[in-house]
């Protein structure tokens with residue numbers, strides 16, 4: 001199996017609401033064999049068809065002119081040549097997670113066939129570099145990593161081939177064991193339940209769902225909210241921290257496996273370009289300190305939800321208040337100076353009518369049979 005180290009350069013319009021906010025104007029790649037020995041290079045500019053002036057960011061970084069691009073072949077031709085050059089048996093390597101998504105977005109915009117029929121496994125060299133050299137979530141620019149590795153900077157940065165070339169050099173510096181922590185590109189989701197992705201890594205497990213019509217349908221799916229130990233397949237019924245969400249986008253839960261200990265599950269809800277909702281769930285085993293931290297966050301969230309719920313319920317419904325027609329005419333009421341201060345009156349009466357609580361908690365659903373298949 002070969003490695004195709006890929007880097008794209010793109011131009012952009014002024015709106016991110018576009019179906020193709022980033023138009024590929026250059027494809028650069030380096031092909032390596034399984035021992036990371038150099039096989040061949042690919043470097044091509046692309047004639048733009050969507051955006052006809054160079055966005056100032058692209059112009060400043062890339063030192064390319066529109067005139068140069070105008071004499072090139074359009075994206076479908078260049079992309080087909082590129083995919084032919086990639087060959088049959090290869091895995092993509094990129095610096096960061098964006099390139100494969102934008103490649104496929106451009107392919108779709110040009111009406112080309114899909115690159116894959118599901119999520120694409122690839123090596124994110126930026127993530128792998130962090131895993132082996134830095135804190136887990138820290139991410140460096142390519143140039144900083146090149147400096148840290150002591151790689152000689154004999155060509156420029158920010159052109160597609162140059163960045164692919166440096167990414168390939170960093171790949172060589174990484175321990176091979178770290179390659180097992182591959183990533184997925186989610187541009188094409190699993191087409192149905194049977195195609196959903198379940199992968200076990202050394203220190204965690206990942207699940208990628210099919211697309212759901214909306215978030216409620218996603219959160220009601222059994223596999224999404226189930227807690228099954230990914231090591232032994234036990235259905236875990238004890239939850240030291242029940243599902244909670246601090247923001248409606250991520251949900252957390254801690255379950256207890258009698259054999260393997262505390263398993264933390266994190267569900268992330270994401271949206272496709274077409275508005276479908278899908279779920280990326282990761283599970284990993286954690287220690288007591290992490291459990292206590294999650295318990296603290298869950299309690300804090302619960303208090304917040306209770307507070308907003310009680311504030312909303314303090315206000316009497318309109319029907320309970322006296323209709324205006326039954327109130328004494330103004331002339332018969334006590335002058336304002338004799339009335340009780342506001343703090344003694346119904347506190348809801350002076351508040352706005354908007355309910356403050358719209359937080360939703362996912363239901364704890366029955367657990368399905370263990371469904372983790374190892375894929376690599």
Ligand SMILES: [Zn+2]
Pocket residue numbers: 229230231232233234257258259260261
């Ligand atoms: Zn277990």
